[in-house]
Amino acid sequence: MLTKRKRQILNYVTKYIKKNNYAPSLEEIKKHFGLSSISTVHQHIETLREKGYLKKIENQPRSIELNKKRGRSDLVNVPLLGTIAAGEPIEVFENSETIKVQKNLLSKSGEHFALKVQGESMIDEGIFDGSTVIIKKQPMVENGETAVALINRNEVTLKKIYRERNGFRLQPANPNIKPIFTKELVIQGKVISVIRSFEELKREVTIMQKRSKEQRQFINLPKDTEPLVIIGDVIEKLKILPDKSINCIVTSPPYWGQRDYGIEGQIGNEKSPEEYIKKILDIAKELKRVLVDDGAYFLNIGDKYIDKNLQMIPFRLAIEMQKIGWAIRNTLIWRKTNAMPSSIKDRFSNIYEPIFLFVKKPDNYLTPEYYFDLDSIRIPHKNNNEKEKSPRQRTLLVEESNQELELPLTLSIEEYEKWKDKINNKNRYNGKFKNTNKINLGASPGARMSVYGEFYSRQRKHKIDSNLELEIIHFIKKYRKNKGISSKKIDKIFGYKDTAGHWFRTDKGGRCLPKPEDWPKLKNILDIKDDRYDKIMIKEHYVLQTVKPHELGKNPGDVWDFATGKSQDSHFAIFPEELPKRTILSCCPENGIVLDPFAGSGTSLKVAKELNRRSIGIELQKDYLNIIRKRCGKIKVL
Numbered sequence: 092m093l094t095k096r097k098r099q100i101l102n103y104v105t106k107y108i109k110k111n112n113y114a115p116s117l118e119e120i121k122k123h124f125g126l127s128s129i130s131t132v133h134q135h136i137e138t139l140r141e142k143g144y145l146k147k148i149e150n151q152p153r154s155i156e157l158n159k160k161r162g163r164s165d166l167v168n169v170p171l172l173g174t175i176a177a178g179e180p181i182e183v184f185e186n187s188e189t190i191k192v193q194k195n196l197l198s199k200s201g202e203h204f205a206l207k208v209q210g211e212s213m214i215d216e217g218i219f220d221g222s223t224v225i226i227k228k229q230p231m232v233e234n235g236e237t238a239v240a241l242i243n244r245n246e247v248t249l250k251k252i253y254r255e256r257n258g259f260r261l262q263p264a265n266p267n268i269k270p271i272f273t274k275e276l277v278i279q280g281k282v283i284s285v286i287r288s289f290e291e292l293k294r295e296v297t298i299m300q301k302r303s304k305e306q307r308q309f310i311n312l313p314k315d316t317e318p319l320v321i322i323g324d325v326i327e328k329l330k331i332l333p334d335k336s337i338n339c340i341v342t343s344p345p346y347w348g349q350r351d352y353g354i355e356g357q358i359g360n361e362k363s364p365e366e367y368i369k370k371i372l373d374i375a376k377e378l379k380r381v382l383v384d385d386g387a388y389f390l391n392i393g394d395k396y397i398d399k400n401l402q403m404i405p406f407r408l409a410i411e412m413q414k415i416g417w418a419i420r421n422t423l424i425w426r427k428t429n430a431m432p433s434s435i436k437d438r439f440s441n442i443y444e445p446i447f448l449f450v451k452k453p454d455n456y457l458t459p460e461y462y463f464d465l466d467s468i469r470i471p472h473k474n475n476n477e478k479e480k481s482p483r484q485r486t487l488l489v490e491e492s493n494q495e496l497e498l499p500l501t502l503s504i505e506e507y508e509k510w511k512d513k514i515n516n517k518n519r520y521n522g523k524f525k526n527t528n529k530i531n532l533g534a535s536p537g538a539r540m541s542v543y544g545e546f547y548s549r550q551r552k553h554k555i556d557s558n559l560e561l562e563i564i565h566f567i568k569k570y571r572k573n574k575g576i577s578s579k580k581i582d583k584i585f586g587y588k589d590t591a592g593h594w595f596r597t598d599k600g601g602r603c604l605p606k607p608e609d610w611p612k613l614k615n616i617l618d619i620k621d622d623r624y625d626k627i628m629i630k631e632h633y634v635l636q637t638v639k640p641h642e643l644g645k646n647p648g649d650v651w652d653f654a655t656g657k658s659q660d661s662h663f664a665i666f667p668e669e670l671p672k673r674t675i676l677s678c679c680p681e682n683g684i685v686l687d688p689f690a691g692s693g694t695s696l697k698v699a700k701e702l703n704r705r706s707i708g709i710e711l712q713k714d715y716l717n718i719i720r721k722r723c724g725k726i727k728v729l
């Protein structure tokens with residue numbers, strides 16, 4: 092089975108090859124699907140190849156080719172006339188070698204020959220060092236066409252040909268290489284197809300990544316907590332931020348159709364909500380590039396009525412964001428506790444705005460992983476009583492003496508065996524699940540409790556973090572290799588189906604450790620005499636499945652009650668300081684960098700500084716620098 096995206100890519104490649112007679116470049120595939128990186132495209136192509144949808148032709152210059160499982164492709168012999176420089180011209184040598192080429196890579200009529208390309212002067216045309224080009228012999232080409240030309244009598248080169256006043260310009264398709272000017276040339280033929288091997292595709296990835304980095308002149312990131320303010324248009328200025336340099340983005344762009352900031356290039360006065368959404372999405376693409384993989388993007392954005400019809404701009408935008416590689420972790424409701432009285436008589440007044448918490452969706456099948464420090468934003472319990480005595484914790488164990496005891500959070504196996512009947516006696520549930528006799532281990536603690544009363548689950552006593560998990564996997568992998576036994580065979584001994592394979596995998600999505608009871612048996616099968624992990628793997632205890640309040644306080648939840656910010660200097664709505672404070676504390680580590688791409692009066696920067704974080708703001712209005720300075724103190728300006 093192919094994933095939806097791989098099927099789409101396969102369809103695209105198929106149609107492309109049918110239309111053009113050659114495969115699309117990775118860059119073209121990336122652009123077409125709005126994918127984040129060339130390496131993502133490369134992974135998709137590799138999988139399609141591994142699954143047999145694409146293939147290489149044996150014993151020839153290899154190419155991406157569709158694997159037409161039925162019937163063999165029509166191949167014809169084409170003379171391979173040697174190597175041609177896509178950089179400096181070199182001499183071409185005639186020889187009698189031929190290569191087999193698919194018929195559909197040739198023109199319907201005419202004579203063809205092939206040349207192997209050396210150099211990188213035509214990479215922007217998808218012709219790489221090592222590619223094979225198919226040339227149709229012809230004495231003339233149109234202006235700008237890519238052709239093989241003979242110059243200086245015996246030198247042959249591959250370039251785009253332009254007629255100039257006094258001769259010809261041979262233009263490379265690589266901005267780093269200069270054109271050649273010549274008075275005379277003889278056209279040998281026109282490039283009609285390019286055959287690229289997978290090795291070249293891989294090289295293409297590297298070259299493109301290197302070039303995109305070289306072409307950009309990135310700024311130096313702030314070294315201390317003095318905010319850096321970049322004046323200019325957000326989309327332009329984001330380009331000068333290095334890849335993966337920002338930990339937390341918190342911002343509020345101008346809302347659509349709301350306010351005139353009186354400056355050209357301002358966002359918010361587009362002709363339609365759709366145009367506005369597209370702009371915010373373009374910005375989000377660039378924000379995704381500058382955000383670290385475990386970073387977070389908080390976006391506060393308002394809505395608008397047209398003809399008494401709420402446009403749902405924030406939510407339409409959020410859905411589009413999911414399509415371009417963002418995952419939505421929260422729709423936070425910012426309830427404005429000081430909302431102005433409203434004169435509206437035919438609907439409810441608007442007293443909230445959404446704030447989305449977006450994180451990056453990984454390209455593979457894994458779920459997003461991002462920095463989130465809940466403890467730093469917990470809301471302290473109102474009193475100690477509340478902290479210590481949660482409803483769950485008050486559940487008591489009835490002792491023989493009729494004395495009631497608080498249930499301990501953990502019990503040893505022996506203690507549990509001794510007490511288990513009494514614990515379960517506590518259940519007074521009489522609801523619709525009362526006759527259910529299977530413990531749904533996957534259900535929430537609350538659900539389990541409603542059916543069974545207090546519930547203890549048997550768990551490994553030692554917490555195994557991912558480093559230790561990997562260490563143990565490498566340990567057993569080594570023994571399995573020495574023993575030369577397959578996972579399938581191990582599964583058979585255990586009577587499992589597709590379980591043991593996961594014990595030897597190291598990828599995060601696929602690995603898991605053997606259960607405590609399986610560990611001794613596995614050691615036996617693999618002849619492991621080393622007992623260093625035994626305690627960690629085998630020791631178990633019972634853990635009360637309870638919802639105990641955290642001693643630092645509770646999760647603030649997704650409705651945030653803040654009064655709107657006030658500023659005498661600016662005529663636009665500013666953040667209440669609590670808002671960036673909560674977002675920065677939760678999603679920006681102490682050594683991280685906060686970015687507000689619509690800095691306005693600089694609330695996010697001020698709060699970041701107070702929280703000892705570095706920060707960058709982008710703002711179109713130069714005049715706001717004074718307000719930002721007033722609020723943040725010393726700033727760097729770019």
Ligand SMILES: C[S@@+](CC[C@H](N)C(=O)[O-])C[C@H]1O[C@@H](n2cnc3c(N)ncnc32)[C@H](O)[C@@H]1O
Pocket residue numbers: 323324325326342343344345346352356357358656663664665666688689690691692693694695709710711712715
């Ligand atoms: C809603 S305000 C941000 C207020 C900010 N959260 C605060 O607390 O002060 C939006 C800001 O975006 C700026 N802006 C508008 N269009 C912009 C653009 N194309 N590039 C950069 N900034 C822009 C406006 O000048 C305005 O200061």
